[in-house]
Structures are given as C-alpha cells and as structure tokens.
Amino acid sequence: MAELGVQAKRRRVRRRVGLVAALVLTALEAAVVARRRGSLLGMDTVVRCRDGHLFTTFWVPGGSFKAVRLGWWRLQRCPVGPHWSLVTPVDVASLTAEERDLAAQRHDVRVP
Numbered sequence: 842m843a844e845l846g847v848q849a850k851r852r853r854v855r856r857r858v859g860l861v862a863a864l865v866l867t868a869l870e871a872a873v874v875a876r877r878r879g880s881l882l883g884m885d886t887v888v889r890c891r892d893g894h895l896f897t898t899f900w901v902p903g904g905s906f907k908a909v910r911l912g913w914w915r916l917q918r919c920p921v922g923p924h925w926s927l928v929t930p931v932d933v934a935s936l937t938a939e940e941r942d943l944a945a946q947r948h949d950v951r952v953p
C-alpha cells in the first residue's frame with residue numbers, strides 16, 4: 842500500500858516537472874521571438890518557409906491553431922507558394938527594405 846503511494850507521488854512529481862519544462866520552453870520561445878521582431882506581441886511576425894518565401898504571420902509563443910509545432914519550426918501553410926512548409930521567424934533587421942515590404946504584403950489568415 843505504501844509502495845502504491847510512493848508511485849503515485851512520483852507520477853505527480855514527473856507530471857509537474859513536465860509542466861514546468863513546457864512553461865520554460867514557452868517563455869524561452871517568447872523571449873527569442875520577441876527579440877527577433879522587437880516586440881512581445883504575436884501580430885505580424887515575419888517568417889520564411891523552406892522555399893525561401895517571406896510572409897507575415899500571427900505567431901503566439903506556445904500556442905497555435907493553424908500550424909503544427911515542431912519546436913522552433915512550424916509546419917504551416919505558406920500563402921506565397923501556396924504550399925505547406927516548415928517556417929521559422931526571421932530577424933527583420935537582417936532583411937532588405939524590399940524584403941520587408943514583400944513580407945508585409947503577404948499576410949496569412951489572422952488566426953493564431
């Protein structure tokens with residue numbers, strides 16, 4: 842009986858560690874993405890797909906309805922292709938003015 846109690850406690854601790862790890866990862870993602878785009882809000886984040894297309898999307902750290910999360914990458918519909926592709930946030934400062942304009946013109950649906 843005592844053994845069962847210990848196992849249940851271990852399970853609870855493991856679940857809590859998993860939750861804390863998920864929160865830490867989300868906070869880290871928020872910090873990195875915020876630094877790249879210069880704001881904490883998920884509106885209008887410039888991303889690049891695997892084919893090099895630039896577009897703007899709604900990127901909320903830790904949550905997404907229209908994309909499959911793969912850590913730093915997301916499997917998402919590229920509106921330029923149009924096709925499904927892995928996308929990553931782009932450092933806006935590294936883009937030319939032309940690239941920034943292009944990305945701003947192409948915005949996917951405003952759903953996180």
Ligand SMILES: [Zn+2]
Pocket residue numbers: 890891892893894919920921922924926
């Ligand atoms: Zn694309």
